[in-house]
Amino acid sequence: MPTPSASDLSSIVIVGAGLAGAQTAAALRKHGFEGRLTVLGAEGLPPYDRPPLSKELLKRTEPVWLADDLGVDLTALADDLRLADPAVRLEVDRERALVRTSSGDDVAADAVVLACGSAAVRPAGWDAAITLHTAADAERLRAALVPGMRLVVVGAGWIGAEVAGVAAGAGARVTVVEAGPAPLERQLGRKVGGLLAPWYEDAGVTLVTDVAVDQVLPGTRENPEDGARVTLADGRVLDADLVLAAVGARPASGWLSGSLPLESNGGLRVNRAGRLMGLHSPTDPAGRLHLDALRRVWAVGDIATREHPVFGPVPGGHWSAALHDPDATVRALLGLDERAAEPEHVRARLGLAPVPAHAPYVFSQQLGHDLALFGVPSPFDEVVLRGAPAPSGGPVASEPLAAGRPVAAGGWAALYLENALDRHPRRTPDGHRVATVRAVLLVDSPREVGQVRKLMNRGMPLEVDLTRALDPTIKLKDATV
Numbered sequence: 001m002p003t004p005s006a007s008d009l010s011s012i013v014i015v016g017a018g019l020a021g022a023q024t025a026a027a028l029r030k031h032g033f034e035g036r037l038t039v040l041g042a043e044g045l046p047p048y049d050r051p052p053l054s055k056e057l058l059k060r061t062e063p064v065w066l067a068d069d070l071g072v073d074l075t076a077l078a079d080d081l082r083l084a085d086p087a088v089r090l091e092v093d094r095e096r097a098l099v100r101t102s103s104g105d106d107v108a109a110d111a112v113v114l115a116c117g118s119a120a121v122r123p124a125g126w127d128a129a130i131t132l133h134t135a136a137d138a139e140r141l142r143a144a145l146v147p148g149m150r151l152v153v154v155g156a157g158w159i160g161a162e163v164a165g166v167a168a169g170a171g172a173r174v175t176v177v178e179a180g181p182a183p184l185e186r187q188l189g190r191k192v193g194g195l196l197a198p199w200y201e202d203a204g205v206t207l208v209t210d211v212a213v214d215q216v217l218p219g220t221r222e223n224p225e226d227g228a229r230v231t232l233a234d235g236r237v238l239d240a241d242l243v244l245a246a247v248g249a250r251p252a253s254g255w256l257s258g259s260l261p262l263e264s265n266g267g268l269r270v271n272r273a274g275r276l277m278g279l280h281s282p283t284d285p286a287g288r289l290h291l292d293a294l295r296r297v298w299a300v301g302d303i304a305t306r307e308h309p310v311f312g313p314v315p316g317g318h319w320s321a322a323l324h325d326p327d328a329t330v331r332a333l334l335g336l337d338e339r340a341a342e343p344e345h346v347r348a349r350l351g352l353a354p355v356p357a358h359a360p361y362v363f364s365q366q367l368g369h370d371l372a373l374f375g376v377p378s379p380f381d382e383v384v385l386r387g388a389p390a391p392s393g394g395p396v397a398s399e400p401l402a403a404g405r406p407v408a409a410g411g412w413a414a415l416y417l418e419n420a421l422d423r424h425p426r427r428t429p430d431g432h433r434v435a436t437v438r439a440v441l442l443v444d445s446p447r448e449v450g451q452v453r454k455l456m457n458r459g460m461p462l463e464v465d466l467t468r469a470l471d472p473t474i475k476l477k478d479a480t481v
């Protein structure tokens with residue numbers, strides 16, 4: 001049976017009223033879906049943008065509403081909008097999807113789009129730590145950040161680094177504890193992470209690496225009634241007025257266990273079009289859904305691990321994926337693009353236009369620096385630098401951007417090269433090595449972002465003349481082969 005066509009679908013339910021949910025609703029109406037649309041949310045708030053919660057924690061005291069920012073207004077798009085009635089159970093069979101909500105209602109629909117995002121991780125035993133994922137979390141953190149207060153941030157990842165910089169800038173005494181050997185080591189590798197470490201001292205933040213946090217308990221040693229204390233694996237104890245756990249996020253899929261096959265990270269594995277793929281695990285009855293039932297389930301945004309033509313399965317966690325992917329998913333769901341999951345060479349043979357393949361993209365402003373990461377670095381990649389990081393020390397020298405935000409002078413980039421096992425790598429006619437770039441990290445190089453995005457979004461591997469690619473006076477696009 002083919003995917004139900006637009007005319008077969010008279011009702012759709014979207015679970016999640018964040019960026020991906022809002023974009024799905026907008027795309028459904030844009031592509032002509034006139035049936036009944038239900039949107040379920042959990043926070044009691046209209047959709048808003050999360051990146052400013054850390055980057056502009058103190059500058060923006062109100063959420064950045066997507067209705068203002070993107071013009072996506074769920075009240076106009078949905079027939080039934082319930083912003084504080086989360087889904088608690090899903091049953092899906094060959095005939096329909098049935099979503100039970102926390103208020104006890106059952107919402108039946110022809111298809112369900114899961115856009116329920118992720119939730120911040122707070123490890124067991126860290127009861128006194130707060131996390132930063134929602135507007136309410138940001139409000140709590142903002143209220144506590146006064147000059148002189150002691151903030152301990154656990155985790156030198158994207159969000160930990162951003163908050164540490166903002167808090168230190170506001171006069172807080174900030175310590176960041178990182179279990180790995182360097183900031184962002186898990187995301188960017190040790191070599192690049194080591195280059196970011198001096199930024200902490202430059203910004204007045206104490207960075208403690210190579211030590212895990214055991215517990216975060218209420219009350220400091222001098223005052224058991226107030227603040228929190230962080231016990232480290234090496235026996236040290238840090239007293240704090242506030243502790244932020246910034247150790248990652250996990251798909252908000254707990255409510256789906258037993259209904260759908262989940263990956264080990266809690267994500268939902270979907271094909272290029274965003275349709276659920278059945279995982280065949282003999283121990284998980286949810287993995288034995290009938291194909292006609294699977295065809296009713298779609299997932300977008302942070303909850304989805306989506307197949308990418310170049311990078312393979314890419315777990316969620318990218319704002320740009322939540323922004324862009326719903327359009328292709330809705331086109332496939334409505335039957336406007338019947339072969340959306342086919343590889344590009346098959347689509348080309350059928351005379352179909354390529355499906356946009358946005359490379360995974362993360363942006364960050366942290367500790368006075370600007371980062372943009374395209375692609376997926378792997379621990380097995382060879383990492384080479386294009387340009388050199390400026391020596392650390394002193395405040396960030398600035399070059400004003402259009403938005404008026406200063407960035408450090410002296411941009412550089414890291415290229416993550418696929419580790420060619422071939423003992424005779426390809427060469428250009430000039431004898432230069434040809435390398436496949438899996439990821440590009442741009443640091444303080446806002447003017448390079450546009451061209452690198454274009455190169456990485458072409459939906460095919462980026463191959464470069466390595467000698468030219470490492471010369472920062474040559475544009476990366478002029479180093480491609």
Ligand SMILES: Cc1cc2nc3c(=O)[nH]c(=O)nc-3n(C[C@H](O)[C@H](O)[C@H](O)COP(=O)(O)OP(=O)(O)OC[C@H]3O[C@@H](n4cnc5c(N)ncnc54)[C@H](O)[C@@H]3O)c2cc1C
Binds near residue numbers: 015018088133
């Ligand atoms: C502080 C912060 C900074 C970030 N900065 C960046 C950045 O710089 N760059 C970047 O690429 N990404 C960044 N991200 C990640 C980015 O915001 C996400 O990738 C994006 O928001 C994903 O959108 P989404 O709609 O899939 O999920 P979400 O934004 O998480 O929205 C999902 C919504 O679904 C709701 N929900 C959950 N469960 C249910 C349920 N059972 N029923 C109904 N509703 C439910 C949730 O409450 C939530 O409102 C940041 C995230 C945070 C928290």
